Amino acid sequence: MPTIPLSGLSMLLPCHSFTSISNALWRPGIVYQLLMSFLVKLERIQPQKTDNIGELDFDKQSELRALRKKELEEEESIRKKAVQFGTGELCDAISAVEEKVGYLRPLDFEEARELFLLGQHYVFEAKEFFQIDGYVTDHIEVVQDHSALFKVLAFFETDMERRCKMHKRRIAMLEPLTVDLNPQYYLLVNRQIQFEIAHAYYDMMDLKVAIADKLRDPDSHIVKKINNLNKSAMKYYQLFLDSLRDPNKVFPEHIGEDVLRPAMLAKFRVARLYGKIITSDPQKELENLATSLEHYRFIVDYCEKHPEAAQEIEVELELSKEMVSLLPTKMERFRTKMALT
Numbered sequence: 001m002p003t004i005p006l007s008g009l010s011m012l013l014p015c016h017s018f019t020s021i022s023n024a025l026w027r028p029g030i031v032y033q034l035l036m037s038f039l040v041k042l043e044r045i046q047p048q049k050t051d052n053i054g055e056l057d058f059d060k061q062s063e064l065r066a067l068r069k070k071e072l073e074e075e076e077s078i079r080k081k082a083v084q085f086g087t088g089e090l091c092d093a094i095s096a097v098e099e100k101v102g103y104l105r106p107l108d109f110e111e112a113r114e115l116f117l118l119g120q121h122y123v124f125e126a127k128e129f130f131q132i133d134g135y136v137t138d139h140i141e142v143v144q145d146h147s148a149l150f151k152v153l154a155f156f157e158t159d160m161e162r163r164c165k166m167h168k169r170r171i172a173m174l175e176p177l178t179v180d181l182n183p184q185y186y187l188l189v190n191r192q193i194q195f196e197i198a199h200a201y202y203d204m205m206d207l208k209v210a211i212a213d214k215l216r217d218p219d220s221h222i223v224k225k226i227n228n229l230n231k232s233a234m235k236y237y238q239l240f241l242d243s244l245r246d247p248n249k250v251f252p253e254h255i256g257e258d259v260l261r262p263a264m265l266a267k268f269r270v271a272r273l274y275g276k277i278i279t280s281d282p283q284k285e286l287e288n289l290a291t292s293l294e295h296y297r298f299i300v301d302y303c304e305k306h307p308e309a310a311q312e313i314e315v316e317l318e319l320s321k322e323m324v325s326l327l328p329t330k331m332e333r334f335r336t337k338m339a340l341t
Helices: 006-015 018-025 030-045 058-084 088-098 109-129 136-156 160-180 187-213 220-242 260-276 282-305 314-340
Strands: none
Touching: 109 136, 136 160, 136 187, 160 187, 187 220, 187 260, 220 260, 260 282, 260 314, 282 314
């Protein structure tokens, strides 16, 4: 179900008959698609609102409020043009959906939550119509969009424990899909879900580490939780990477363009995850560092052989090069320390 941007829809209306579009507009799932365009707006605001540590940057609030005012004026101008083309009634129908929320570009959690709740209402409506028996692909896309709503809402949440719970909700709705789907017939969908679950576990682990860093003496329960989240993230990233192997279980020398970036990101995150495992066993820690280095080297070597890949992961490639340079020295110091104890 492709998402229909509201502003783009208004510009396309003169090319369609009012009757056909208005009848289709209220079918289960179509209104939901309109709400998913709000999700796109939510996602686009994220990079503009973050500072260097990935939290809301409140210094940009006035700038974004001015941008909101400008967008509202542009939307009103589009509506007036639509009336001139005789499509005002349909624009009113679309506006009725939009006006159920106060803002299409939320600036804080309360505004985002208002949008989230309306989007979730249409998600539930779409799930009732697109049952997995008979609408497998559509049902999965609805579940993925539901997960995306939680993901974006979590961005606006300042309480890290609550953010963890939102990511946990995402995992709870996505993991059952990996059991029900036959990877032979739904390979692409399986890859998407595996990658998304891995990323959810990855985000949860980072949040738990941030919570632990604020404690003077994290207990064994927190350490175990972090390691379990780490293990789960690695599991799903590895499932995704293994799906790229040929029938002989050999990883491709040339990764397809359609999966190049996610494959490189998966390799990078697995490298980082190995470096984040908490253990009191020096030998095990050294092994984890070696495995981490192996994955970072894969990224660097692959981009040297395939320069076009470097454009897909510029930031991750630079960090990988740094780690390839730093980790051998760290490992050598670690070996020396082990020999002295």
